Amino acid sequence: MEIIAILSIPILATIMGFALSIAARFFAIKQDPLVDSINELLPNGQCGQCGFPGCGQAAIAMSEGKLPPDCCPPGGQALAQKLSKLLGVPLSNNSEDKALPKVVEISPELCDGCTRCYKKCPFDAIVGANKQLHGVLSDICTGCGLCVSVCPQDAFAYKTDPVFSNGWAWPKPELN
Amino acid sequence: MLFAKKLIKGGVHPNGQKQLSSQNAITRLPCPKNLYLSLKQHSGGPAKAIVQAGEKVIAGQLIATGQGGSANIHTPQSGIVEKVSEHNAAIPGEDKQEMVHLICDTEDQNTYIKINKTYKTRSELIDIIAEAGIVGMGGAVFPAATKLRSTLNKNIETLLINGCECEPYLTCDDLVMQEQCVQVVGGVRYLLEACGAPKAIIGVEDNKPEALQCLISATSEDDNIEIKTLPTHYPMGSAKQFIQALCKVEVPKGKRSTDVGVFVQNVATCAAIYNALRFGNVMTRRVVTLSGGAIETPMNIEAPIGTLISELVAACGGLKPTIARIVVGGPMMGHTITNMHAPIMKGTSGILFLSEEELPQKNSSPCISCGRCVEACPMGLLPNAMAELIANDDLETLLQQGLNTCLLCGSCAFICPASLPLTQYFSYATAEINRQKKMEYKAQLARKLNQQRTLRLEQEAIKKAEEKAAKKAAKAKRSKRSTKTTAQEV
Numbered sequence: 141m142e143i144i145a146i147l148s149i150p151i152l153a154t155i156m157g158f159a160l161s162i163a164a165r166f167f168a169i170k171q172d173p174l175v176d177s178i179n180e181l182l183p184n185g186q187c188g189q190c191g192f193p194g195c196g197q198a199a200i201a202m203s204e205g206k207l208p209p210d211c212c213p214p215g216g217q218a219l220a221q222k223l224s225k226l227l228g229v230p231l232s233n234n235s236e237d238k239a240l241p242k243v244v245e246i247s248p249e250l251c252d253g254c255t256r257c258y259k260k261c262p263f264d265a266i267v268g269a270n271k272q273l274h275g276v277l278s279d280i281c282t283g284c285g286l287c288v289s290v291c292p293q294d295a296f297a298y299k300t301d302p303v304f305s306n307g308w309a310w311p312k313p314e315l316n
Numbered sequence: 317m318l319f320a321k322k323l324i325k326g327g328v329h330p331n332g333q334k335q336l337s338s339q340n341a342i343t344r345l346p347c348p349k350n351l352y353l354s355l356k357q358h359s360g361g362p363a364k365a366i367v368q369a370g371e372k373v374i375a376g377q378l379i380a381t382g383q384g385g386s387a388n389i390h391t392p393q394s395g396i397v398e399k400v401s402e403h404n405a406a407i408p409g410e411d412k413q414e415m416v417h418l419i420c421d422t423e424d425q426n427t428y429i430k431i432n433k434t435y436k437t438r439s440e441l442i443d444i445i446a447e448a449g450i451v452g453m454g455g456a457v458f459p460a461a462t463k464l465r466s467t468l469n470k471n472i473e474t475l476l477i478n479g480c481e482c483e484p485y486l487t488c489d490d491l492v493m494q495e496q497c498v499q500v501v502g503g504v505r506y507l508l509e510a511c512g513a514p515k516a517i518i519g520v521e522d523n524k525p526e527a528l529q530c531l532i533s534a535t536s537e538d539d540n541i542e543i544k545t546l547p548t549h550y551p552m553g554s555a556k557q558f559i560q561a562l563c564k565v566e567v568p569k570g571k572r573s574t575d576v577g578v579f580v581q582n583v584a585t586c587a588a589i590y591n592a593l594r595f596g597n598v599m600t601r602r603v604v605t606l607s608g609g610a611i612e613t614p615m616n617i618e619a620p621i622g623t624l625i626s627e628l629v630a631a632c633g634g635l636k637p638t639i640a641r642i643v644v645g646g647p648m649m650g651h652t653i654t655n656m657h658a659p660i661m662k663g664t665s666g667i668l669f670l671s672e673e674e675l676p677q678k679n680s681s682p683c684i685s686c687g688r689c690v691e692a693c694p695m696g697l698l699p700n701a702m703a704e705l706i707a708n709d710d711l712e713t714l715l716q717q718g719l720n721t722c723l724l725c726g727s728c729a730f731i732c733p734a735s736l737p738l739t740q741y742f743s744y745a746t747a748e749i750n751r752q753k754k755m756e757y758k759a760q761l762a763r764k765l766n767q768q769r770t771l772r773l774e775q776e777a778i779k780k781a782e783e784k785a786a787k788k789a790a791k792a793k794r795s796k797r798s799t800k801t802t803a804q805e806v
Binding site for chain 1: 408409410411680682706707736737740741743744746747748751752754755756758759761762763765766767768769770
């Protein structure tokens with residue numbers, strides 16, 4: 141009787157071990173599902189402002205905890221909050237996080253219509269044609285800055301997003 | 317009276333201080349040399365300026381057109397447009413606003429433009445009100461015509477005219493009802509026609525007996541206009557509370573007053589509507605209360621819209637050295653400004669110059685959970701619990717607690733024995749939630765556009781490859797043929 145009692149557990153463990161190893165092979169998940177859910181939230185502009193070449197790599201880095209949730213300027217505060225909830229990482233509470241979102245604008249004097257910027261824009265926020273003055277659709281522009289880096293004329297400047305242009309808002313009261 | 321049922325939930329009884337400015341008759345201010353007409357005097361987007369610097373304008377001329385829910389803006393006086401640029405505005409935060417700076421020809425009193433005031437249908441009547449640039453003068457500054465148009469396909473049972481003026485200090489509506497009761501009642505008659513309601517009720521708080529008397533005698537022949545006296549109780553003048561007190565119906569959350577068959581308008585707006593429909597006058601002047609313990613002679617001034625606050629102060633004999641704070645609007649819902657070089661707008665009902673002893677206690681102490689704010693809240697919210705949530709940045713739970721029904725009436729902060737800045741918390745949270753919504757919308761848009769772009773680029777690449785292949789095939793065919801011909805020639 142004792143032998144059954146002693147053996148039952150190792151036998152059970154062996155069977156379960158085999159079952160698990162088979163399951164691990166057949167039901168394996170190639171990628172962390174967290175990466176997918178992060179990727180779904182990211183704007184996918186591949187702008188590279190987070191320091192990674194694209195949003196996919198950034199999502200992997202975030203899932204590994206190498207990137208903070210507020211690393212994505214085009215996503216802004218809204219995305220940062222969603223990511224921080226998803227990852228369970230608190231947002232750092234410095235004032236820069238709450239800075240108003242920026243968009244770019246093209247200086248009409250400098251733009252020579254080379255089309256480099258609108259080819260680069262991941263969100264189709266720049267309109268223009270060859271040798272014609274280009275313009276930025278500010279309600280689409282995320283301020284990712286890809287266009288700024290390719291402009292040979294240095295015609296881009298950042299400004300506060302006009303959607304938020306009634307800049308002043310009631311501050312959070314501080315108790316003394 | 318002890319057992320009388322309260323007409324509205326919650327509320328407070330602040331010290332009225334109406335006697336300061338209600339004793340003097342309305343003074344009509346002659347047009348000052350400089351006027352600054354803001355392009356955003358109403359709720360909604362800014363109007364579009366249609367004049368340029370150096371242009372000569374005539375009194376009553378349209379200088380900015382309202383577009384999509386905003387209202388027209390006209391000149392109060394003939395003159396020359398100096399420039400259209402940013403100028404200080406008496407708005408929360410004192411940001412600058414785009415304004416038309418007008419240098420007036422103060423001598424010229426005879427040239428002015430009037431609008432065409434003939435109408436046949438209800439919709440044409442509303443068009444005249446839109447043309448005249450009339451906005452609600454009670455506080456929300458909602459364009460009157462936009463509000464009226466929403467009644468065209470609805471059944472309005474009662475027209476309510478708000479003469480409560482429940483904010484302390486303010487007496488401009490009181491004096492308008494006393495001195496311009498003919499215009500007010502005339503405007504009510506036009507409004508009855510415009511919104512299709514069979515009857516109107518003018519509600520006035522019982523601390524304005526003279527105004528009540530004037531209205532009763534002015535409406536003695538109107539059997540469809542009723543004057544009702546309401547108890548003095550803040551915030552009786554808030555549209556939702558006003559409807560509840562007079563019609564005994566509650567406007568459901570997220571619905572408008574027109575959804576419950578009621579149309580509410582302020583008394584001063586009625587006078588403006590009368591002036592537009594009877595005389596073809598556009599909205600270029602309004603009555604402003606200048607009051608408080610730190611102004612020499614508190615009074616009501618009828619001034620052109622765009623007059624600088626500093627000029628109004630000069631007309632009142634200046635400020636006293638005890639001045640501690642300047643508030644635009646009433647003391648309960650108004651906001652502080654520091655620069656008097658800002659113009660009054662269509663919605664500016666009063667400017668208060670308060671001395672130190674009139675200010676609330678500054679230092680706040682921790683909440684003692686006394687629950688007085690809960691009793692005072694006219695919307696049945698829990699201000700103490702909501703402030704706690706905001707302090708901890710839990711905005712989602714806050715929305716479940718009903719933040720968007722908050723009127724920002726200030727009753728909770730007024731009653732709070734710990735002097736907690738409750739209303740400021742709710743103002744902050746409302747703005748913050750809006751900001752986050754806008755950001756989220758933009759992030760989603762960016763995602764969508766990027767997906768579309770990727771798809772488009774892929775399709776373009778496929779098309780290019782196909783074209784290339786086709787070209788290659790054609791070339792191969794041609795070269796084959798040419799070799800054939802050469803072969804034949806040979």
